[in-house]
Amino acid sequence: MVATLLHEIPLEGGDVTDGVVRVGDTVRRPVSASTPAVHALLRHLEVMGFAGAPRVLGVDGLGREVLTYLPGVSGVRLESVTDEALEGLARLLRDYHDATAGFPLTLDGWEGGSNDDRAPDVLGHCDLTPDNVIFRAGRPYAMIDFDLARPTTRLFDVVTTLRHWAPIADPVDRPPLLRNLDVGARLRLFCDAYGVPPRDRRRLLELARLRFQRSYTVMRGRAAAGGNWAKMWAGGAGERIRRAAAWLDVHEDELHAHLV
Structure with a gap:
């Protein structure tokens, strides 16, 4: 058990987990039903030599998980919307996926969520928003918050x-720095840097539409149970998903042309 220190700095960002604080060079987070599975994944990544994720240090006297603190910045900033940043993120995600090789792809212990219909081939992060990517010296080097991780496909x-980083979203819902970017070109750039094969590129937008449909249903169900999911839903999460799906319907042909 890791001792609890007194000086705590609240860490903001993200939508679901409250009570995350920094204590020295550690992060303390409330545990959840998926914490044991997440810790097993993080320990696997450490064994595999993947440096882009926090390390598990244990549990403190208040029953919170204790992880290493990864210095840097997150969120949508000038340095995070460049082509170089997007290419770096694609390589980071590819390295992470490759590092999950050998980790059990069972659904037990994970929070779950929307998913692909095909058999899982990786343990996906599934929540790689700008708030969950850490930049240092202008480069994305780490990912945090694995609470929504689960077995899935690389493409999912x-x-x-890409939902957050291309972004596949109605311009009205994009952060200002992402509002006027060429989404199709960014889809192509990310896929090139990751190494997405042609067969998957042809299916990418179809899967994006399926994800919108299923994410809407999953979020609506979780919102009915209350808590932060309800706050997100009340804040317009469902409407943003619907607008993103409608935007994709209008622009699918031009986006597909970039991919194939």
């Missing part, structure tokens, strides 16, 4: 990431 995790 790519689609989930």
Whole structure:
């Protein structure tokens, strides 16, 4: 058990987990039903030599998980919206996927969520939003918050990431720095840097549409149980998903042309 220290700095960002604080060079987070599975994954990544994730240090006297603190910045910033940043993120995700090789791809212990219909081939992060990517010296070097990780396909995790980073969203819902970017060109750039094969590129937008449909249903169900999911839903999460799906319907042909 890791001793609890007194000086705690609240860490903001993200939508679901409250009570995350920094204590020295550690992060303390409330545990959940998926914490044992997440810790097993993080320990596997450490054994595999993947440096882009926090290390598990244990549990403190208040029953919170204790992870290493990864210095840097997150969120949508000038340095995070460049082509170089997007290419770096694609390589980071590819390295992470490769590092999950050998980890059990069973659904037991994970929080779950929307998913692909095909058999899982990786343990996906499934929530690689700008708040969950850490930049240092202008380069994305680490990912945090694995609470929504689960067995899935590489392509589903790519689609989930591009939802936020291309972004596949109605311009009205994009952060200002992402509002006027060429989404099709960014889809192509990310796929090139990751190494997404042609057969998967042809299916990418189809899977994005499926993810919108299923994410809407999953989020609506979780919102009915209350908590932060309800706050997100009340804040318009469902409407944003619907607008993103409608935007994709209008622009699918031009986006597909970039991919194939």
